[in-house]
Amino acid sequence: MTEPLQLYYYPGVCSLAPHIALREAGARFEPVRVDLRTRKTEAGDDFARINPKGYVPALRLPDGYVLTETAVLLQYIADTWPEAGLAPRHGGLERVRFDERLTFIGTELHKGFAPFTIMPGAGEEAKRWASQRLAARVELLARDLGERQFFHGESFTVLDAYAFFALRTYHKVLAAELPPNLAAFLARVAERPATVAAFAAEGIKA
Known part of the structure; x- marks a missing residue:
């Protein structure tokens, strides 16, 4: 193109x-x-x-x-x-699992920031519930990443771009600490050209 x-x-x-x-x-x-x-x-x-x-x-x-x-x-x-090489090719389970992770970030993290960003008048109880839910989702991401450099192995993909936005937002908006492997991931992606x-x-x- x-x-x-x-x-x-x-x-x-x-x-x-x-x-x-x-x-x-x-x-x-x-x-x-x-x-x-x-x-x-x-x-x-x-x-x-x-x-x-x-x-x-x-x-x-x-x-x-x-x-x-x-x-x-x-x-x-x-x-x-x-x-x-930003995603697996279509036609196999590898791509299906990749899209599953992408959707997880979109629905379980990205949209979960609403009480702290775009939702007018969100009360403290709603924010507390959302914070606990987001923390649990971040922990799942930490387990998923494990000791790998990126979320789909050793090469950067669009999944990492979305995870970078979500984890950066979680850290900044909620002032929440990230698990060590996710903090290292955030720093790694931040340094990419x-x-x-x-x-x-x-x-x-x-």
Whole structure:
């Protein structure tokens, strides 16, 4: 694919995962910042006309079609640039298990941050319940990673990009300590050139 894509993002949120993945893939793309309060792009375009769901990430393809949902964008990136090795090929149980992990992060961690981020008026009881649930999910990730460098072995994949966003958010938003292997994973991914470039482009600090 030679045509540039457009990635609609807001600094440091879930759009960070496909941002990193696009850079890992060597894709040509234009990052387009969205103000999530005004729902306007940096050029003043109405983001609701681009993505009626009203949230990032969104990825405009060369034909004008707009993809949404973090896990879907990650799968699209991995499958569009297979030479980058960012996911197992379709057609076997290895890919099914890979997508299972991707979905786990999306449903059990990513959406679990709502009481601390986007849910208005979340009470302390709701936050306490969510915190305990998230801690249990993080522990499952720690067991899953074990002593490996990355979540699908020794090579970086889009699964690691999503896990990086989720664990970074957990650590920062909840001020929660990570198990040692996950803390090491977070530091490892933060040092990758694609991550460093994505942080610089979004104007955020590690």
